[in-house]
Amino acid sequence: MATGLAVAAIAATVVGAGVSYYGQQQAAKATERASAYNANLASIEARNRELEGAEARNRQRIANRRRMATIRARLAHGGTHTASGTPLAILSESQSNLDLGIQDAARATGIEASRMRAQGQLGLWEGSQQAGAMRTQSYGSLLSGLSSAGSQTSRFRYSGAI
Numbered sequence: 001m002a003t004g005l006a007v008a009a010i011a012a013t014v015v016g017a018g019v020s021y022y023g024q025q026q027a028a029k030a031t032e033r034a035s036a037y038n039a040n041l042a043s044i045e046a047r048n049r050e051l052e053g054a055e056a057r058n059r060q061r062i063a064n065r066r067r068m069a070t071i072r073a074r075l076a077h078g079g080t081h082t083a084s085g086t087p088l089a090i091l092s093e094s095q096s097n098l099d100l101g102i103q104d105a106a107r108a109t110g111i112e113a114s115r116m117r118a119q120g121q122l123g124l125w126e127g128s129q130q131a132g133a134m135r136t137q138s139y140g141s142l143l144s145g146l147s148s149a150g151s152q153t154s155r156f157r158y159s160g161a162i
Contacts, residue, residue: 006161006162014146034127046117061102067094
């Protein structure tokens, strides 16, 4: 009877160590999959932001052309010749300011998209680090369980239970 209990205790320790190892390995894989999924979402979000920014810039270009046409029309209506001199300088300055707004928006969109992608890459790195720690912990759990099983075996042999 004592032999059966001793073997059962040793087997339970080994099985427990195996289950702990397996669970931690699965948790590591799940962490890696989750971080990869989140990085992919960040990349998609960044791409969507770039597309939205491009569309906003196109709309702003159209609005700017309308604004410039209105300025030209007002100058022409007032009898001002817009092909040279001060009116041309005013039109050029106005166009430059409007274009600068578009360039600033493009730069801001690029920075935001890069930040999103970098955040996704950081998440991948963090997930990799967590998964590595989980794997290391799983090896420790397995070794600890096997060591405990060895100690039990030794104790049971010494006591004559097996």
